Amino acid sequence: MSNEGLILFDVGEGIVVSADKDAVRFLFISGRPIGEHIAWYGPIVMNTQEELEQVFDEYEKGTFIKHNKPS
Secondary structure (H helix, E strand, C coil), X not given: CCCCCCCCCCXXXXXXXXXXXXXXXXXXXXCCCCCCCCEEECCEEECCHHHHHHHHHHXXXXXXXXXXXXX
């Protein structure tokens, strides 16, 4: 089995985690759905495909990261 994985649970009461001989480490994140569309590619998550295209265009141009200028 791979050492990387993602499991998406539906509504429930809890989870049980156990390990045989080896130790186990995991990250458990819980939250309520916010009901927004998701467009995902690589490390970038936006709401629409158009927003993703804009982000990657900005990334290629070097304008993706915005810096706040001091007042």
